[in-house]
Amino acid sequence: MLSFGVNIDTTQSFSLELRRIFFLGILSLLLILMGPTGIFAPIPLVFIFLLYSQSKGIITGMVGFSILLLLTIIFNFTPLLSVVFLLSFVNAILIANTILKGLSPDRGLVMAGIVFFIIVLVGVGSYLAIGPDFVKGELTRVLAGFIDQIKKENADFIAQGGDDARVLQDLLKDPKTIVENFLNWACAAFFSILMFGHWLCLIIVLRSSLVWKKKRAYDFTIRHLISFKAPEFFVWPLIMALGLVLVGEYILGPVGTVLGMNFLYFLGVFYFIQGVGVYYDVLQMVGIRGGFRSILVILAAVMAYRFLAIVGVFDQWINFRQQIKNFKKNKGDNL
Structure with a gap:
């Protein structure tokens, strides 16, 4: 009877676990289906890895x-x-790998960047293997159909004329140019979205550590993620990218500038994350905390991402965080 009772408990426990995994898996799918919320789709899957097991997480995926x-x-x-x-x-x-293996968040970010860069390279290789002309032709065909649909839906607006209507017409009149511009920036955009999503999801997972901390010991906190600093050797590819932007056209033709800008954005993501950390510390220094600080960080990340990336670059040499610490210390001594 006792063993029978244990079996019932085990079965019930397994059933509950299965339902929770099912719920998290469905939640991830729903986030994907709802469009922009897809950037948060990894989070439920991460919880499966952390709360249950790697095998169950892989099976769910x-x-x-x-x-x-x-x-x-x-x-x-x-x-x-x-x-x-x-x-x-x-x-x-x-x-999940960052947490399960006890890696620091900054190391996890760099590893993720390497993986995403490899994915981008695979995408570029596939593009070249399939044939650039074929890909451009297919994209142009799809875009032309989409443009026709937009023109039909906005026929009255375009017929009325005006500056806005002319801007829309100019934007839609040449699908080939749109496709070429898209392909020029696709790698950088793709990588940036992946890295930003990874960073954002990692923040949320670390913020939710109370959910999984009892099952998975992890020595690092969100503070370590905010204190992220790009590896020093990133400076050299950054200089190379800037060189390509400035003189790449004279060396490699138009493709030189495109390569330079793409590499600049690849590296810029890491410096952006570093710049956000500096901005976060500045807000903390002036006494802005809690939800209002989070709102300001989000607004800055959306509206001033280039500025934050530049701050991150200069932080490599100036070390703004150390300056903030010194300021706090001097202020305390004066008091």
């Missing part, structure tokens, strides 16, 4: 990917959803 593939085949969902979920799954693995 594979099942979720299979479900989206079936939806794509049966209901003609856009294949992009499956791709986004797959990338979210990779992102979740990287975040």
Whole structure:
């Protein structure tokens, strides 16, 4: 009887665990399906890794990917959803790996950057293997259809004329140019979105450490993530990228400038994260805390991301954080 009772308890426990995993998996899928919220899709998957096991997290990710593939085949969902979920799954693995292996957040960020850079290289390789002309042709065809739809929906607005209507017409009149500009910046945009999503999800997971801390010991906190500093050797590829932006056109033609700008954005993500940390410390220094500080950080990240990246670059030499510490110390001594 006793063993029978234990079996019942074990079965109930397993059933509860299965329901929770199912809920987290469905939540991740829903975040993908709702569009922009897809950037948070890795978080439920990370919780599966941390609260249960790596194998269950991997199985959940594979099942979720299979479900989206079936939806794509049966209901003609856009294949992009499956791709986004797959990338979210990779992102979740990287975040979980950082915590499970006890890596510092800054090391985890750099490792994620390397993985995402490899993914970008694979994408570029696939693009070259398939054929640039074919890809451009397909994208132009799809975009032309999309433009026709926009023109039909805004026919009255365009017919009325005016500056806004002319801007819209100029924007939509040449799909080939739009496609070429998109391809020029696709690598940088793709990498930046992946890295920003990874950083944002890692912040939320560390903020939610009370949920998983009892099961997974982790010595680092969100403070360590905010104190992120890009590796010093990043300065050399940064200088190279700036050189390509300035003189790349004379060496490699137009592609030189494009390469330089893409590499600049690749590295800029890391300096942006570093700049956010400096800004966070400045707000703390002037006594702004809590929710209002978070709002200011979000606003700055959205509206002044270039400035924050520049701050991050200069922080490599000036060490703003140390200056802030010295200021606090001197202020305390004066008091």
